[in-house]
Amino acid sequence: MAGFLSLLRRIYLSLYNWTVFFGWLQVFYLAVKTLRESGHEQVYNAVERPLQFAQTAALLEIIHGLVGLVRSPISATLPQISSRLYLTWGILWSFPQTQGHVLVTSLVISWSITEIIRYSFFGMKEVLGFAPSWLLWLRYSTFLLLYPTGITSEVGLIYVALPYIKASEKYCIRMPNKWNFSFDYFYMAIVALATYVPGSPHMYIYMLGQRKKALSKSKKE
Amino acid sequence: MKVTVVSRSGKEVIKGGIDLGDSATVADLQEAIHRRTRKFYPSRQRLTLPIQPGSKERPVVLNFKKSLKDYCDGNLDYLTVVFKDLGSQVSYRTLFFWEYLGPLVLYPIFYYFPVYQYFGYKGERIIHPVQTYALYYWCFHYFKRILETFFVHRFSHATSPLSNVFRNCAYYWSFGSYIAYCVNHPLYTPVSYHQMKIGFGFGLLCQISNFYCHILLRNLRKPDGNGGYQIPRGFLFNIVTCANYTTEIYQLLGFNIATQTVAGYSFLAVATIIMTNWALAKHRRLKKIFDGKDGRPKYPRRWVILPPFL
Numbered sequence: 279m280a281g282f283l284s285l286l287r288r289i290y291l292s293l294y295n296w297t298v299f300f301g302w303l304q305v306f307y308l309a310v311k312t313l314r315e316s317g318h319e320q321v322y323n324a325v326e327r328p329l330q331f332a333q334t335a336a337l338l339e340i341i342h343g344l345v346g347l348v349r350s351p352i353s354a355t356l357p358q359i360s361s362r363l364y365l366t367w368g369i370l371w372s373f374p375q376t377q378g379h380v381l382v383t384s385l386v387i388s389w390s391i392t393e394i395i396r397y398s399f400f401g402m403k404e405v406l407g408f409a410p411s412w413l414l415w416l417r418y419s420t421f422l423l424l425y426p427t428g429i430t431s432e433v434g435l436i437y438v439a440l441p442y443i444k445a446s447e448k449y450c451i452r453m454p455n456k457w458n459f460s461f462d463y464f465y466m467a468i469v470a471l472a473t474y475v476p477g478s479p480h481m482y483i484y485m486l487g488q489r490k491k492a493l494s495k496s497k498k499e
Numbered sequence: 500m501k502v503t504v505v506s507r508s509g510k511e512v513i514k515g516g517i518d519l520g521d522s523a524t525v526a527d528l529q530e531a532i533h534r535r536t537r538k539f540y541p542s543r544q545r546l547t548l549p550i551q552p553g554s555k556e557r558p559v560v561l562n563f564k565k566s567l568k569d570y571c572d573g574n575l576d577y578l579t580v581v582f583k584d585l586g587s588q589v590s591y592r593t594l595f596f597w598e599y600l601g602p603l604v605l606y607p608i609f610y611y612f613p614v615y616q617y618f619g620y621k622g623e624r625i626i627h628p629v630q631t632y633a634l635y636y637w638c639f640h641y642f643k644r645i646l647e648t649f650f651v652h653r654f655s656h657a658t659s660p661l662s663n664v665f666r667n668c669a670y671y672w673s674f675g676s677y678i679a680y681c682v683n684h685p686l687y688t689p690v691s692y693h694q695m696k697i698g699f700g701f702g703l704l705c706q707i708s709n710f711y712c713h714i715l716l717r718n719l720r721k722p723d724g725n726g727g728y729q730i731p732r733g734f735l736f737n738i739v740t741c742a743n744y745t746t747e748i749y750q751l752l753g754f755n756i757a758t759q760t761v762a763g764y765s766f767l768a769v770a771t772i773i774m775t776n777w778a779l780a781k782h783r784r785l786k787k788i789f790d791g792k793d794g795r796p797k798y799p800r801r802w803v804i805l806p807p808f809l
Contacts, residue, residue, distance in 0.1 A: 455688065457760065458758075459760065
């Protein structure tokens with residue numbers, strides 16, 4: 279029974295990782311194609327659906343962690359997924375005025391390359407039982423460039439969206455109300471920007487440590 | 500006897516070890532370590548007996564009152580202890596004082612001073628009766644807590660790590676400010692007069708019960724700062740292990756019934772989760788100590804913290 283469940287888990291995770299891999303592959307392909315054919319203003323329109331699908335599917339990874347299907351601690355995946363979903367739905371989808379900005383291109387290209395590598399890495403591990411060393415190297419090296427480009431794009435797009443957030447009053451709850459509660463999406467965005475200040479170096483340093491661990495371990499094997 | 504002091508990685512912390520008389524206590528050892536290392540005063544030291552590598556058992560912590568002899572297994576000439584630095588320590592009184600001072604001082608600022616104009620709300624502010632009562636209730640609560648810290652509580656540990664000061668103060672001060680902001684807001688919507696009366700009345704009853712619980716807990720421990728654990732008895736403790744937490748949660752519930760804010764209820768939710776964790780640990784510890792063997796009484800069947808749920 280245990281063997282059967284473990285096989286089921288492997289099949290499920292293989293399907294999950296490769297499906298999302300193809301989603302991100304699509305995002306990358308469409309982004310580059312549109313960039314060359316129509317310019318950066320059209321990139322968002324071309325990638326919107328596969329981007330939303332692939333990024334939102336990552337919610338499943340939180341559940342995988344919670345039920346113990348995978349070993350990753352949710353404390354690491356939760357901030358990452360939150361910021362991605364915030365950008366995808368809370369900024370880009372909610373405020374169309376940001377969609378034509380050139381930072382959208384750098385954002386989706388940074389994200390898609392990172393995710394293509396990550397999902398194929400996990401996909402191979404589930405299907406083959408291991409991942410080739412060149413893929414391991416890619417997974418722990420491309421972040422050196424893609425984290426800065428991705429983070430800059432994220433921060434930049436939130437900043438670009440600020441005047442539109444303030445003007446539209448979208449997602450704001452005003453007082454007076456029965457529950458004496460108020461929520462201002464604009465100030466939340468400011469707080470989000472502020473969290474990037476300690477958050478980004480922390481994540482980068484964490485990845486540097488992971489890189490050292492992963493690449494030295496593979497050398498020993 | 501000669502005591503070898505090593506770190507958890509096996510390295511010698513005190514070169515050459517420490518020589519003490521055969522009747523020396525753990526406290527004497529701690530003093531000696533402090534003299535040799537200057538930096539590590541006794542409350543920073545955590546001394547344990549070494550455990551076999553791979554053993555899953557929790558290491559035995561040395562009690563400062565006992566003789567070193569009690570920890571020697573046969574050989575009275577040599578003893579090895581494992582040392583861990585707990586980091587800078589502050590007394591629990593200091594920790595609690597600073598935690599509670601924030602809410603006590605910050606809340607009235609939102610009530611008495613025209614802070615809301617800086618948030619964009621100009622003009623006159625009408626103060627509802629419930630806001631005034633909430634101020635008295637809230638400030639009384641934290642004033643009571645500070646008094647209990649200095650005159651009622653007897654702590655099982657003398658100190659707490661310094662980092663807890665920042666963490667705990669952030670928690671109390673942030674939530675305190677947030678609740679104060681919402682309740683004293685110019686656009687605050689009061690609940691009905693009856694709901695307010697019920698909320699504050701119930702809350703006050705619970706605060707008084709809470710105070711009585713603290714008195715009962717205090718009388719379980721001797722004044723010489725021994726700490727230790729006894730089976731709590733009397734009043735609500737006969738049915739709930741952590742009646743003090745129970746009354747604390749319900750008094751905050753009373754406040755929220757009277758003031759009705761999302762901020763207040765979220766504070767209640769977080770506080771309940773934290774206290775429930777503490778209550779589970781305490782209940783487990785008491786059941787483990789009072790297992791009914793060796794002449795010890797058996798811990799009676801009781802609710803942990805929130806009858807009828809847990």
